[in-house]
Amino acid sequence: MTPDKKVKILATLGPAVDGIEDIRELVEAGVNIFRLNFSHGDHADHAKRYQWIREVERQLNYPLGILMDLQGPKLRVGKFADGKVQLHRGQAFRLDLDATPGDERRVNLPHPEIIAALEAGMDLLLDDGKLRLRVVTKYSDAIDTTVLNGGELSDRKGVNVPQAVLDLSPLTTKDRRDLSFGLELGVDWVALSFVQRPQDIIEARALIGDKAFLMAKIEKPSAVEQLREIAELSDAIMVARGDLGVEVPAESVPQIQKNIITTCRQLGKPVVVATQMLESMRFSPAPTRAEVTDVANAVAEGADAVMLSAETASGEYPLEAVQMMSKIIRQVENGPDYQTQLDVSRPKAEATVSDAISCAIRRISNVLPVAVLVNYSESGASSLRAARERPKAPILNLTPNLQTARRLSVAWGIHSVVNDRLRQVDEVCSTALEIAQAQGMAERGDTLLITAGVPFGQPGSTNSLRIETLI
Ligand SMILES: Nc1ncnc2c1ncn2[C@@H]1O[C@H](COP(=O)(O)OP(=O)(O)OP(=O)(O)O)[C@@H](O)[C@H]1O
Ligand SMILES: CC(=O)C(=O)O
Ligand SMILES: [K+]
Ligand SMILES: [Mg+2]
Numbered sequence: 001m002t003p004d005k006k007v008k009i010l011a012t013l014g015p016a017v018d019g020i021e022d023i024r025e026l027v028e029a030g031v032n033i034f035r036l037n038f039s040h041g042d043h044a045d046h047a048k049r050y051q052w053i054r055e056v057e058r059q060l061n062y063p064l065g066i067l068m069d070l071q072g073p074k075l076r077v078g079k080f081a082d083g084k085v086q087l088h089r090g091q092a093f094r095l096d097l098d099a100t101p102g103d104e105r106r107v108n109l110p111h112p113e114i115i116a117a118l119e120a121g122m123d124l125l126l127d128d129g130k131l132r133l134r135v136v137t138k139y140s141d142a143i144d145t146t147v148l149n150g151g152e153l154s155d156r157k158g159v160n161v162p163q164a165v166l167d168l169s170p171l172t173t174k175d176r177r178d179l180s181f182g183l184e185l186g187v188d189w190v191a192l193s194f195v196q197r198p199q200d201i202i203e204a205r206a207l208i209g210d211k212a213f214l215m216a217k218i219e220k221p222s223a224v225e226q227l228r229e230i231a232e233l234s235d236a237i238m239v240a241r242g243d244l245g246v247e248v249p250a251e252s253v254p255q256i257q258k259n260i261i262t263t264c265r266q267l268g269k270p271v272v273v274a275t276q277m278l279e280s281m282r283f284s285p286a287p288t289r290a291e292v293t294d295v296a297n298a299v300a301e302g303a304d305a306v307m308l309s310a311e312t313a314s315g316e317y318p319l320e321a322v323q324m325m326s327k328i329i330r331q332v333e334n335g336p337d338y339q340t341q342l343d344v345s346r347p348k349a350e351a352t353v354s355d356a357i358s359c360a361i362r363r364i365s366n367v368l369p370v371a372v373l374v375n376y377s378e379s380g381a382s383s384l385r386a387a388r389e390r391p392k393a394p395i396l397n398l399t400p401n402l403q404t405a406r407r408l409s410v411a412w413g414i415h416s417v418v419n420d421r422l423r424q425v426d427e428v429c430s431t432a433l434e435i436a437q438a439q440g441m442a443e444r445g446d447t448l449l450i451t452a453g454v455p456f457g458q459p460g461s462t463n464s465l466r467i468e469t470l471i
Contacts, residue, residue, distance in 0.1 A: 072193025
């Protein structure tokens with residue numbers, strides 16, 4: 001498969017996509033990495049989807065990423081005697097540790113640690129922010145609130161407490177079980193939900209080791225505040241706008257998204273923009289203009305990847321959603337401003353050999369029409385560093401390591417090919433030319449820039465650059 005866009009698509013799987021054929025269509029339409037959301041479905045479902053993706057990867061000989069998204073400490077109210085109640089503005093409502101079914105006056109909040117963290121004056125947001133309660137009085141086992149925004153509240157709806165830093169591990173018992181299952185299965189990425197502090201990443205990393213890369217989901221205000229440290233400790237970042245838009249005022253999400261993308265680009269960490277991107281395509285084959293503009297803006301801002309959630313997981317038009325996303329991406333990438341915009345916002349090079357080579361590549365690309373940048377990388381680190389520059393030409397990442405190829409599926413502009421017969425620089429050059437041609441990325445007469453760290457087999461950064469013409 002010849003890559004035809006640089007920005008990647010991350011698609012969530014669910015009941016809407018059923019079988020190997022469906023997955024293959026999505027990949028052919030532009031999906032690079034799939035998300036298994038462990039908030040839904042059971043282990044057997046996830047295992048089945050995992051196997052489908054690997055089968056398509058084999059059929060197309062095209063590395064695909066698989067990301068497991070852990071549920072995290074999503075707080076929920078208990079149940080009601082009648083399944084639901086109506087809450088009205090101004091009324092009193094109690095949340096307590098009593099497990100008996102709730103009514104118009106009270107409901108169970110089975111999380112003593114939230115009750116402990118709450119203080120009078122703080123707000124609780126229920127059901128994705130549709131209802132708002134303000135804490136009036138706090139007891140050891142209950143809180144009394146006033147309803148600020150009323151509405152229907154039904155069983156097990158989510159609770160967000162934006163103002164409190166909760167003493168919760170980002171990994172619940174369910175998460176730990178899911179994590180060992182997912183790692184055993186062989187996922188490439190683990191996404192950590194509701195990260196609150198850098199320490200959360202350190203704890204998750206201790207469990208995951210080097211079995212998978214770690215993506216921190218930014219959906220809490222405290223994570224926004226400590227973004228830089230969190231990003232430094234993570235392998236990638238997701239702008240999880242669903243919960244984020246409840247935890248902070250919705251109108252501040254666009255600015256936060258921009259800041260996160262800028263920080264991630266500086267650090268050379270892939271960044272994914274997620275949630276509600278083509279939301280209306282759950283029930284309609286065509287998106288709204290606003291949604292198209294949202295995807296286009298994320299691309300123009302320099303995101304590595306854009307995500308589809310319910311659109312592909314449970315929507316009626318999963319294939320159309322991916323096709324639409326690909327079209328929007330290509331349109332922006334091929335537009336007159338994209339490269340200029342990326343150049344203006346390009347992070348400063350550091351005083352390292354690999355950044356020096358990246359600068360050289362940029363100068364060369366202004367003189368020669370470079371068709372492909374080929375980089376040989378075992379861990380993928382140097383290809384990610386090259387992608388940080390957002391070069392004009394696509395990056396062909398040659399790696400002996402299938403895991404590296406799968407992990408880089410989320411990164412901007414990188415197309416990986418697994419090849420383990422490279423041992424010397426000359427072989428890299430001839431193999432690079434061969435592979436670039438076979439992948440449809442270059443044709444006779446094209447100029448290729450080839451970078452590698454020599455001597456081979458020694459860890460270290462890229463230190464050589466060759467210019468080759470395909471004859
Ligand atoms: N594996 C699945 N099985 C059934 N439904 C799913 C699945 N994945 C997603 N969905 C449906 O698509 C919707 C949106 O998907 P998404 O992955 O964004 O979930 P979510 O509920 O918002 O969870 P989270 O906050 O954990 O991301 C879900 O609310 C659910 O209705
Ligand atoms: C993806 C996700 O978890 C969110 O947007 O909240
Ligand atoms: K989740
Ligand atoms: Mg979320």
